[in-house]
Amino acid sequence: MTQYARMSWEGQRLWTSRGRRLAAEGTERAAEHTLGVSNQHVPLEEGTLERSGKVSADGLNVAISYDTPYAVIQHEALDFQHLPGRTAKYLENAMNSERETMLRLMAVPLRSWLRG
Template structure:
């Protein structure tokens, strides 16, 4: 008796699962970058550090790390200001290149989990 193979195409479901997993991974990665930047953000009263947030736009598959105080950009860009040891200007910009491998691994792990 011949066997007739059946193939079920689940392409749209796989794509949806991969996108959802990528968004989860991007949020984990953004939170990782936020945590690393909080270790460097200059502290006077802690307001700037507490204003940090990580977010993901699931439709566009983009993530962001931001600090929401009126002076966040000024503190970030002022290379001449003095800060406590370990605290520095460019507190956000400097951590992403150093953590790029971890960021990629976090995203990839979520996608692998969803597709396995």
């Protein structure tokens, strides 16, 4: 299941090439953080699923994904038995639980630039 986070932009004066670069940097950091949290809950047998997790960034477009044939099944199947602390919905839960942290991480580079 794809999830999106939207952020409204109110600071046109920041929309310079440097501002866009810093916003992209913050967005990628937020995604890396969320991947780390998700990896703590990925169903674990051999670690292949966890190792397949990655962040892909193209400017302000960032994706978090797991690249195994069974990643979606493991994510969606609520009736599978997992080791303690490992769950289905590992990425979805991380996106939901880390929303505020992600927003703060996204703002850090821009805030630092403004404070100069």
